Amino acid sequence: MKPPRSALGIDIGGTKIAIGVIAADGRVLASRALPTESRRGTTDATARITTTARLVLHESGLDVEALVGVGIGCSGPVAPLSGEINNPHTLPGWEGWNIVASLAHTLGLPVWLENDADAAALGEYCCGSGRGAERLVMLTVGTGIGxxxxxxxxxxxxxxxxxxxxxxxxxAGEGPECYCGRSGCLESLLSGTAIGAAGQRLGFSNAADVFHSAKSDQRAQQILTTAQRALESAIGTIVHSFAPDRIVLGGGLVAAQKAFFLEAGRTALGRVRLLPPNAVTLAAARLGNFAGIIGAGRWATQRAESQPSRRVPLRDGKSLVNTLPVPPREIPR
Ligand SMILES: [Zn+2]
Structure with a gap:
């Protein structure tokens, strides 16, 4: 019998949860989505995710023995080491929920939790626009920016x-106040929420309306010029801080306005003088809504291969199959 190589990938956002069966090479064998509705509570969420995961597994034609485990990419903050979600901003009602313990119990598989931006980046790295890169930075621009x-x-x-x-x-030193407690953050100028809010103050209905109106309306154009400068500035900072060989721009707003984002990104890269020309390449994400489930599934496969299963004792005397990420390597003295 072949060893199990496929995994369940789960991508949890504030609005919807996508669940897929992901083959070892990153193919999506089957997938479904369900509304998040976090306010319905964690017992309800456990039941709905478990039912949908079983349905998707059935639709993939595989059985549970073919799975190495479950990878979850979740809108953060999350605690990958303990398995808890702590995001009152977009997942109210789930604060402190140990989703790893809940799903390991109902699905009977090892479960790993990650931040959703990390899962999407891993998906693009292995199977999308990040292929071949060694050092990749991905920006996910949608409602917020990850x-x-x-x-x-x-x-x-x-x-x-x-x-x-x-x-x-x-x-932007004098930029809008951000919920993180500071002002002028990238997210407070470039996210769909930020562009939409700036537009609404001038009578536009949302971010899409601002983009559409910018062709003929100078006020809308000004909002986008500010957003574009914010992205250029952030890319300059990323390049000079990390010198990645690839920057991938993804998320719903990038998918909808690809030309705007690529132009701003290329302008920023064109200004870099301290690295060799073309040392950093820029690409738009390719996997769309599937990046999260592919990355989460691949992460589970990777973890299962690098870390043999072990049981982890829980406070209530029960135990789970191995769920913890590999601890950091010790630094030799
Ligand atoms: Zn901020």
Whole structure:
């Protein structure tokens, strides 16, 4: 019998949850989506995710023995090490929920949790616009702005396993106040929410209306000029801080306004003088809505192969199949 290589990939956002069966080469064998509706609570969510996951598995033609486990990419903040979701902003009602423990229990498989921006970046790295890159930075621009860094196929983690918040790179000293407590963040000028809010103050209905109106309306054009400068500034900071060989721009707003984002990105790269020309390449994401489930599924496969299963004791005396990411390597003294 062949060893199991496929995985369930789950992508959780504030509006919807996508679930897919992902082959080891990144193909999506079957997928479905369901509304997130986090306010219905965690018991309800566990039941709905479990039912849909089983249905998708059935539709893929595989059985549970073919799966190495489950990868979850979830709108953060999340705690990959403990398995808890702590995002009152877009997932109210789920604060403190240990989704890893819940789904490991109902699905009977090892489960790994990651930030959704990291999962999407991993998806693009292995199977989309990031293929062939060694150091990749991905910006995901939609309702908010997420960022992720992949180094040699591994998700970059900060201190204590924390996820870097690239969406909060400061780009305008006098810019709008941000919920992170500072002003002039990239997210507060370039996200769909930010462009939509700036537009509404001038009578436009939303971000899409601003983009549409900018062809003939100078006020809309001005909002986009500000947004474009914010992106150019952020890309300059990313290039000079990390010198990645690939920057991938993804997310719903990039998919809808690809030319705008690529032009701003290329303008920013054209101004870089301290790195060899073409050292950094820029691309729009290719996997669309599938990046999250592909990346989450691939992550589960990667983790299962690099880390043999073990049981983890829980506070209530029960235990789960291995769910914890590989601990950081110790630094030799
Ligand atoms: Zn901020």
């Amino acid at each position: 960022g992720a860094i992949i180094v040699d196929g591994e998700i970059y983690r900060g201190a204590g396993g924390e996820h870097p918040e690239i969406g909060h790179i400061p780009v």
